[in-house]
Amino acid sequence: MNSDLTIALAEKIIGASPPSSAQKAARDGIKDYLAVTLSVTEGHINDEGWLQLCKLWPERDPRSLALLLGYAGHALDFDDFHAHFRGHPSTVILPALFAVFPSQAVIDNGRFLNAYCVGIEVAGRLGLAMTHQHYQLGFHSTGSLGVIAATAALCYLLEADVDTTACSLGLAATQASALRAQFGSAAKPLHAGLAAQSAVTSYQLASAGFSSRPHGVIDAFLDAMSSKQAIPELLIKDWGNPWRIETPGLEFKPYPTCAGTHSAAAVTQILRDRWLSSGKTLAGLIDNIYRIDVAFPLGGDIAANIRIPENGIEARFCLEYIIAAMLIKGDLLLGDFTEPQLDPQIMALAQRVFRNPDRSVPPDVLAPEKRFHQITLLLSGSMQLSHRLDRQQFLQLPVDLKQKWHNSLPNASYQEIETWLDLCLFDAPDSAMSIRQKLIASLN
Amino acid sequence: MNSDLTIALAEKIIGASPPSSAQKAARDGIKDYLAVTLSVTEGHINDEGWLQLCKLWPERDPRSLALLLGYAGHALDFDDFHAHFRGHPSTVILPALFAVFPSQAVIDNGRFLNAYCVGIEVAGRLGLAMTHQHYQLGFHSTGSLGVIAATAALCYLLEADVDTTACSLGLAATQASALRAQFGSAAKPLHAGLAAQSAVTSYQLASAGFSSRPHGVIDAFLDAMSSKQAIPELLIKDWGNPWRIETPGLEFKPYPTCAGTHSAAAVTQILRDRWLSSGKTLAGLIDNIYRIDVAFPLGGDIAANIRIPENGIEARFCLEYIIAAMLIKGDLLLGDFTEPQLDPQIMALAQRVFRNPDRSVPPDVLAPEKRFHQITLLLSGSMQLSHRLDRQQFLQLPVDLKQKWHNSLPNASYQEIETWLDLCLFDAPDSAMSIRQKLIASLN
Numbered sequence: 001m002n003s004d005l006t007i008a009l010a011e012k013i014i015g016a017s018p019p020s021s022a023q024k025a026a027r028d029g030i031k032d033y034l035a036v037t038l039s040v041t042e043g044h045i046n047d048e049g050w051l052q053l054c055k056l057w058p059e060r061d062p063r064s065l066a067l068l069l070g071y072a073g074h075a076l077d078f079d080d081f082h083a084h085f086r087g088h089p090s091t092v093i094l095p096a097l098f099a100v101f102p103s104q105a106v107i108d109n110g111r112f113l114n115a116y117c118v119g120i121e122v123a124g125r126l127g128l129a130m131t132h133q134h135y136q137l138g139f140h141s142t143g144s145l146g147v148i149a150a151t152a153a154l155c156y157l158l159e160a161d162v163d164t165t166a167c168s169l170g171l172a173a174t175q176a177s178a179l180r181a182q183f184g185s186a187a188k189p190l191h192a193g194l195a196a197q198s199a200v201t202s203y204q205l206a207s208a209g210f211s212s213r214p215h216g217v218i219d220a221f222l223d224a225m226s227s228k229q230a231i232p233e234l235l236i237k238d239w240g241n242p243w244r245i246e247t248p249g250l251e252f253k254p255y256p257t258c259a260g261t262h263s264a265a266a267v268t269q270i271l272r273d274r275w276l277s278s279g280k281t282l283a284g285l286i287d288n289i290y291r292i293d294v295a296f297p298l299g300g301d302i303a304a305n306i307r308i309p310e311n312g313i314e315a316r317f318c319l320e321y322i323i324a325a326m327l328i329k330g331d332l333l334l335g336d337f338t339e340p341q342l343d344p345q346i347m348a349l350a351q352r353v354f355r356n357p358d359r360s361v362p363p364d365v366l367a368p369e370k371r372f373h374q375i376t377l378l379l380s381g382s383m384q385l386s387h388r389l390d391r392q393q394f395l396q397l398p399v400d401l402k403q404k405w406h407n408s409l410p411n412a413s414y415q416e417i418e419t420w421l422d423l424c425l426f427d428a429p430d431s432a433m434s435i436r437q438k439l440i441a442s443l444n
Numbered sequence: 445m446n447s448d449l450t451i452a453l454a455e456k457i458i459g460a461s462p463p464s465s466a467q468k469a470a471r472d473g474i475k476d477y478l479a480v481t482l483s484v485t486e487g488h489i490n491d492e493g494w495l496q497l498c499k500l501w502p503e504r505d506p507r508s509l510a511l512l513l514g515y516a517g518h519a520l521d522f523d524d525f526h527a528h529f530r531g532h533p534s535t536v537i538l539p540a541l542f543a544v545f546p547s548q549a550v551i552d553n554g555r556f557l558n559a560y561c562v563g564i565e566v567a568g569r570l571g572l573a574m575t576h577q578h579y580q581l582g583f584h585s586t587g588s589l590g591v592i593a594a595t596a597a598l599c600y601l602l603e604a605d606v607d608t609t610a611c612s613l614g615l616a617a618t619q620a621s622a623l624r625a626q627f628g629s630a631a632k633p634l635h636a637g638l639a640a641q642s643a644v645t646s647y648q649l650a651s652a653g654f655s656s657r658p659h660g661v662i663d664a665f666l667d668a669m670s671s672k673q674a675i676p677e678l679l680i681k682d683w684g685n686p687w688r689i690e691t692p693g694l695e696f697k698p699y700p701t702c703a704g705t706h707s708a709a710a711v712t713q714i715l716r717d718r719w720l721s722s723g724k725t726l727a728g729l730i731d732n733i734y735r736i737d738v739a740f741p742l743g744g745d746i747a748a749n750i751r752i753p754e755n756g757i758e759a760r761f762c763l764e765y766i767i768a769a770m771l772i773k774g775d776l777l778l779g780d781f782t783e784p785q786l787d788p789q790i791m792a793l794a795q796r797v798f799r800n801p802d803r804s805v806p807p808d809v810l811a812p813e814k815r816f817h818q819i820t821l822l823l824s825g826s827m828q829l830s831h832r833l834d835r836q837q838f839l840q841l842p843v844d845l846k847q848k849w850h851n852s853l854p855n856a857s858y859q860e861i862e863t864w865l866d867l868c869l870f871d872a873p874d875s876a877m878s879i880r881q882k883l884i885a886s887l888n
Contacts, residue, residue: 056648
């Protein structure tokens with residue numbers, strides 16, 4: 001155990017200097033975060049948990065803002081994902097940054113974008129250092145690791161010194177929590193909000209001089225939450241080479257469901273398109289399916305932990321419902337994954353979906369980057385359609401962020417969306433400031 | 445994994461009916477908590493962290509109150525300890541109860557005392573169910589388990605139904621955190637405050653209808669934070685037989701230092717008294733000591749993790765400083781364990797203390813109830829004094845709570861303390877109410 005790991009990490013954080021290519025990736029990340037967040041804060045989508053939180057946290061102080069913006073960004077489970085982090089980093093990091101952002105001073109766009117890059121860097125490195133043990137034990141990295149990543153970003157943004165940064169990181173680590181067992185409930189996005197809030201608390205306390213052990217806390221954290229399987233040196237080794245916001249980069253979701261279900265949804269879309277493009281009718285497909293097999297490496301459905309959903313939130317984690325919804329509607333629509341009621345036609349078809357782990361390939365835990373989904377539609381008359389897509393092939397499919405804005409904000413005018421997208425270019429000196437002001441105004 | 449464990453626990457909590465003997469133990473627990481808390485909130489002891497927290501949390505809403513009262517109760521590390529919990533339960537449970545307590549209505553004394561008994565019961569059971577793995581991994585039970593115990597107490601106090609209780613427990617579990625690596629800093633008492641605050645948040649969210657998974661979260665929590673070594677059935681088996689607030693009961697601290705150092709302090713006091721009662725001078729003892737050996741089962745000093753303290757807070761976890769302070773002063777005085785500066789005479793003597801784990805007995809982790817301290821003073825002229833006290837013998841030594849009030853509140857008048865002690869008898873219909881009002885008034 002290197003007792004100076006916390007100090008070494010603090011030095012990397014405050015001395016970070018991401019290249020302009022990383023800043024470009026950061027601008028895209030902000031564009032994606034804002035679309036999914038405004039969908040909730042502006043009320044385009046009705047989210048019950050959001051209304052409850054707003055009543056319980058009516059204040060607009062930095063801690064409350066971080067909580068609300070973190071929840072809102074993750075409420076639809078439509079926000080970005082990072083493979084090294086194995087979670088959703090932006091919806092913890094950006095809420096913390098927007099929450100503490102001093103409203104009087106003009107913050108430099110470059111410093112804001114760099115702070116976000118630093119947060120993603122620490123997020124990805126924490127995921128790697130923890131090894132797969134952390135997720136396997138049952139922790140939800142978005143919350144349990146995100147709090148430290150967001151704290152790192154805050155310390156960079158506000159130009160904290162090494163000691164304040166080290167103490168902030170230790171205070172964040174000792175507040176780290178979140179369990180995957182809450183997937184399928186509003187507690188999942190709450191994890192993002194609580195982590196953003198704890199990051200703000202950690203920075204506020206440390207910068208006020210509140211005492212925290214400067215050494216050994218990050219090491220102890222890695223041990224405690226990985227069954228002592230962590231590899232601490234991955235936190236700092238080869239810093240900035242590459243920058244993780246670029247490689248492997250942020251994955252923007254094309255569908256408002258759990259990331260672990262996306263290649264299954266895409267395969268289903270491909271099979272449906274193939275059927276329709278041959279001139280046959282949709283009813284001819286749906287009515288003739290008597291069984292749908294979905295194959296993946298053993299354990300590859302760990303995140304999709306719900307078999308029979310009871311509402312739209314649970315449906316985001318249900319492979320069966322997602323495959324059926326895609327077959328019937330040709331896309332995964334926000335409304336089918338946010339409302340308390342589920343579509344009975346989708347539910348009926350979902351009963352014909354069967355999970356068939358493929359035991360001839362290594363289990364998912366040993367090679368998560370090789371995860372695939374193969375879907376086979378068995379039709380009456382001994383006909384069958386089958387297709388397979390692996391994670392890497394899926395990631396090559398383009399995601400149209402502008403289209404995502406229009407899908408996420410159905411009640412916004414074209415001009416309103418254009419104004420937001422212009423701000424996301426960060427080509428005015430006060431772009432970061434303006435985005436913050438408009439985002440906070442959307443809460444009222 | 446029993447997926448209905450959370451529901452079963454919720455039913456035990458809301459249906460609990462502790463006997464009057466448990467209520468008697470609860471009254472003593474409240475008496476002890478108030479003494480150590482008022483010492484900080486009334487400013488008898490200057491605590492830097494307390495002043496910083498008060499600035500950052502100026503509000504008096506239930507969440508802020510819970511945070512402040514939890515921190516204050518643990519700031520001196522002079523509050524009670526529970527062996528099954530392996531932590532400090534009252535400073536998380538009571539702050540949560542006092543914080544949500546509706547100020548308009550008169551709360552029944554019996555319900556208040558029972559709620560506290562329920563909290564201690566759940567605290568002790570969580571400690572047993574986690575096995576020693578939880579603490580060994582690096583978690584600080586006061587925070588990491590206390591949050592669930594306090595939530596249980598709140599659900600009882602406010603007569604929540606089974607579903608609300610189950611959801612509250614799940615929301616508490618997914619917020620559970622705190623690392624032992626923060627021992628020796630103000631972050632340790634902060635753990636108690638954050639846990640009390642999270643308990644209030646959990647109850648507020650669940651009772652507002654915020655969605656949380658009702659099943660499987662407590663099971664997942666036990667797995668995640670014990671490296672899957674937990675024994676879940678210990679959470680509910682033989683409920684109320686005995687009540688853990690009575691057996692093994694709350695341990696009230698005679699000294700303002702880490703509980704793991706107390707039998708060492710008591711042995712030192714016995715050796716010192718023996719020397720002085722033979723008519724010799726204190727200087728004759730101190731000046732002639734060239735070495736002090738302290739023996740304990742291997743690993744028995746896990747909590748006393750500081751060898752060379754840099755301030756009074758760190759000194760609470762330093763066996764060497766504690767033994768030296770007792771030899772020189774004949775008691776462990778609050779002032780020696782709260783100030784930034786350390787006594788140079790004590791520091792000089794502390795350098796002669798050596799830790800000598802006794803490898804002829806089973807390691808502490810295998811038999812924590814058999815922990816002992818044996819201290820041997822080696823004096824010039826080949827003379828030596830030695831004494832040994834085990835944990836059970838130490839626990840038989842009486843603690844005078846009234847004297848503790850006077851030691852903890854040096855600036856309070858005799859009459860003020862008598863008024864508080866009268867309230868702690870709970871023999872007026874509004875005793876619980878009055879204690880709450882006076883306690884919150886002490887924050888201003």
